Amino acid sequence: MTDRSIYLDYAASTPVDGRVWERMREVSELTCANPSSTHAAGRLAQEIIATSTGQLAALLNARADRLVMTSGATESDNLAIAGGARYRAHRGRHLVSMRTEHKAVTDVFEILAKEGFDVTWVDPAANGVLDPAVFEAALRDDTQLASIMFVNNETGVVQDIEALGAICRERDILMHVDAAQAVGKVHIDLATLPVDLMSITAHKFYGPKGVGALYIADRPGCHVEPILYGGGQQRRIRPGTMSTEMIAALGTTASIAAERIDDDLAHLRSMRKALWDGIAGIDGLTLNGDPDGFPGILNVSVAGVEGESLLLALEPLLVATGSACNSKTQEPSYVLRALGRSDAEAQSAIRFSFGRATTLDEVEFAAARYRDAVARLRALAPGAAA
């Protein structure tokens, strides 16, 4: 098993399901037309897009006409937050988000702050969960938009979106949810969940990179200004030629997820438990996050070990020290720092994330590798017994 790498980085990206590749190939052979064209080939492309959007809508129990197709979650987050805040700016300029959000969210708020919006950052508890009372206390009469992620990409912490969304609905505040790590992995019912804007991406649940969607609820005052211009596609909310193949891929991805979601969750729970059981006995080990979080992610820190060396010593495991977007920096994870971890604790953090193809053998090997790597690096450190 040591001759090949073991992929435990499914929170960064997942392999594309073979049926999704097949659907993309099939669609590309069926029509090359622009779906905005009115001729027969263009109409076929439109039909494929409508069918595919319907598949995604079915997964979320949402109306298909409330889904805007995008290039992925980063674009969806930008469109939802910047577009929503600017659309409601005449009502007020106060915005709320959480310190453990993805950069695709936090950076947009930083831009909006430079435009004169007032942003309040709320802190989660030490387990990463945001207390709805803390959230509510941050809201003001002029608050227009809040953004809280569903499943945290680093820790797997799951927020109580139902409670947070209900608070926003009572005050007519736009509630945006970055659901990049949740869609297709946990049950989401947008017919009942009080969410106004939800970001979706295909490549986190076995679809290709480069396609996603933004859900926009159908209620008064819930709208976004475009952040792209040029063309009337998608009600001018997101202009640009729609990619028939990529949207078909997203639809098929959603359809497969709808069938598998319960089996996938059961599998992930068993993988996470097996890894935790294999490493929990290590002295100085800390779970980063909530024991009841999303089972596809296990994030741990360990005392007395340098994180970069730990990552190299763990090879052939393919894991992450933080979010993939931050992994090239030397800075300790700001998400883990927001949970109260020290720089050293955050710097030693390893995120294991599991997927459909993860096997028990792989997880048991990973646990053994982690134990060995920690022991070796501790033995190498100053002060260790000779």
Add this chain to the structure above:
Amino acid sequence: MNPYSVRVREYFAEAAHAGDVAGGVSVLVDEQDVCLQFSASAEGDRVGAMRFRARACPHVIAAAEAACAALEGRPAADLIEFSARDLMDNLSVPVEKTGRILVLEDAIRALGQQVATDTGP
């Protein structure tokens, strides 16, 4: 881009000079995310055994291993005049790790001072 050269991977994996020199002199530094200890014994005017311990990134561990391997048997004065420039080139250490490698350089020079003091007239 692979952040580690083949040599860094080899030295990191082997770390044949990890440990302590019993009865030797030693220095310990802890700064810039580098906790590093060198110890050495002198054989006449030359470095006898040289060992290291580290809680640091792979580049520093590899550099410490390479330095120990290179300096054993060398004149003890080489410790005081040690420059990490060749190490950085040979190991392809990225420029953002320069500060950490300079911590290692300072530690080896300090070790040289200790050896000189210990073996001096």
